[in-house]
Amino acid sequence: MNDQLLNVINLGVIVVNQQQKIVVWNKWIEQHSRLTNEEALNKHLGSLFGGLLDLRLSFAVNEAIHLGMASVLSHTLHPNPLPLYDYTGGEPVLIKQSVEITPFSSEFGEHHCLLLVRDVTDVVKREEYLRQQARQSKIDVQRLSLVQEHLRKNELRFRELTRHAPVGLFELDENGCWGFLNEKCSQILGLEEHELLNIHWTNAVPESENANAHKEWNHAKNGSHRFWLQFMYCKPDRKIIWLQMEGRAIKDEKEKVTGYIGTIQDITEHRDHIQKIEFRANxxxxxxxxxxxxxxxxxxxxxxxxxxxxxxxxxxxxxxxxxxxxxxxxxxxxxxxxxxxxxxxxxxxxxxxxxxxxxxxxxxxxxxxxxxxxxxxxxxxxxxxxxxxxxxxxxxxxxxxxxxxxxxxxxxxxxxxxxxxxxxxxxxxxxxxxxxx
CATH class of the missing domain: 3.30.70.270 (Reverse transcriptase/Diguanylate cyclase domain)
Structure with missing residues (x-):
């Protein structure tokens, strides 16, 4: 019965054991990878796909098994973590994916990792269309009220989708000012969304890290590269935590940067754990x-x-x-x-x-x-x-x-x-x- 359910649900299900070998490989994954269950079982996930596997997915699986850390690979930052294709048309088309990585233990106490893979290609297309509509609404004054209502509904939908995300999600305008933060992001920073809107994101970085933050930002802004930064952050309640922030540019159809979207994670416990390991080693x-x-x-x-x-x-x-x-x-x-x-x-x-x-x-x-x-x-x-x-x-x-x-x-x-x-x-x-x- 469980195998039947795994093979009829409209998403990919992969389970790897603590040696990162595949123990579950459902029908959806077979169809989109053209790798059968027999070909996949007991194979290492990395070796099965070779160099086509996104390294961030390998890191996330390793963190889930050894550190018990769940994570989500958003299609915005990691659109193709697995080499999966839509074969329904004439030519195979690489699909955009959202992957949830969740650790769990079997009844024998062995550590496993569950990967749920969703095809979000249509969602990405819809989001891009909505963004185009939002930009057009600034030009079309006569339809301003209708478009504003449309944007409000999209905002509610987007907030609901991001409310359950296990990491902080944010959006910056083309100048680097906060435009949107989900609830998790506000919780991590200890500030409400309205307290941050229209303020440049580097204001959250301590003075000691400011030069490095501006260097990363200018590099990303001038070259449209992804930016990545780890820094110490003092919350309003004076609690000191360590944050990891990464983001990438959003471009319009003319390849012009219109903003940035990214994630923020509290890595204090993970950082402390690594430091303790390094201390014991040295x-x-x-x-x-x-x-x-x-x-x-x-x-x-x-x-x-x-x-x-x-x-x-x-x-x-x-x-x-x-x-x-x-x-x-x-x-x-x-x-x-x-x-x-x-x-x-x-x-x-x-x-x-x-x-x-x-x-x-x-x-x-x-x-x-x-x-x-x-x-x-x-x-x-x-x-x-x-x-x-x-x-x-x-x-x-x-x-x-x-x-x-x-x-x-x-x-x-x-x-x-x-x-x-x-x-x-x-x-x-x-x-x-x-x-x-």
Whole structure:
């Protein structure tokens, strides 16, 4: 019964599993893609259509499956996300589509994504016709009252269609002033439509992002390109959010730009999620300095940069002395406080452009960028020793940590992480045993 319903409804239904392989492919999609159910099932959506698939659709499917984010690909910004055709005439005609992407979980808890595809070719034609009528009404004074009523009805219809959109939809005039905002757009901005009408859209952008916003706008206006911008926005209630705004030009039959239409989305949660992922990937969660993986990558890029401009680079390997005794006598909580304190002291002891990382346990490493002379390194090392040796308050007592430091210099002691690390490691053990070179 479910299969029969899927094959009689007048829209496309595609379901992909969490591996983005197709598990449902209804009759409507078969007719417009000329790909049978047998050809499509268990195929990856991207590989099935190859380079003909809109990348934004792939991103939206990935966000639905992995982040649980629903979205709508409006025909205005993405008219042909799938290579689907109308074969009823003599020649196949590429149809314009609106695609709703919705995440859901199966009864076994697997993540799936539902794509509902609608043919909106006739809707696009009707909207273009209505716009032409609206422009003509400005010229035809005798029919002004009739056309105004017609526009009012179209406005109500358009608002009803956009009221349920999950993203903010807006329209700008040819000068970039707000002309229309749906309810979702007003909710995101925290302002009513009447408060924004006839005001230039860049007024919503903070001063720090204003130059970039005007650059994007001028690029789109002068070349009729799509504009795209992410920026921080302060709502009237002082809440700070991050917005993503994109739009494209609307042209008349003579290719003249008559306005712009686009979307606004609140990406605060998504941005925070990405930043948390990046933090976990690059930083040590205890000391908040960089971790080993990031440090190795940074050292390689720093070496490449120093080689390019023929500069020296310092590498310090720092190991705390008798840290195991601190853990054994005062507990791991005290040891963690010592590690956090030592990391903070080393950050303050080096220059802003230098890099401090925790390699693991009680081992740290430091990149000293742009070393003009090797004679400067002993001064920096002494500064680090002094900073590390300052007492650490762990409640009712003060603990004093000391460290051994090994130094290697690029290019004198090597040009790879391993070579610089091995030399610094040997120097550190000499320091620890009192045999400094």
């Amino acid at each position: 930083y040590d969660s205890l000391t908040l300095v960089f971790n080993r993986n990031y440090f190795e990558t940074k050292l390689r890029s720093s070496v490449a940069g120093a080689r390019e401009v023929n500069q020296k680079l310092g590498f310090l390997f720092v190991d705390l002395n008798k840290f195991k005794e601190i853990n054994d006598e005062y507990g791991h909580s005290a040891g963690d406080k010592v590690l956090k304190s030592v990391a903070a002291k080393m950050r303050r002891a080096v220059r802003e452009g230098d890099v401090v990382a925790r390699l693991g346990g009680d081992e740290f490493a430091i990149i000293l960028n742009d070393i003009e002379s090797e004679l400067a390194i002993p001064t920096i090392v002494a500064k680090i020793r002094h900073a590390v040796s300052l007492p650490v308050n762990i409640g009712n007592i003060y603990l004093k940590a000391e460290c051994a430091i090994g130094v290697s210099i690029f290019p004198q002691h090597g040009d790879t992480f391993e070579q610089l690390m091995n030399h610094a490691d040997m120097e550190m053990y000499k320091d620890k045993s009192g045999k400094r070179s």
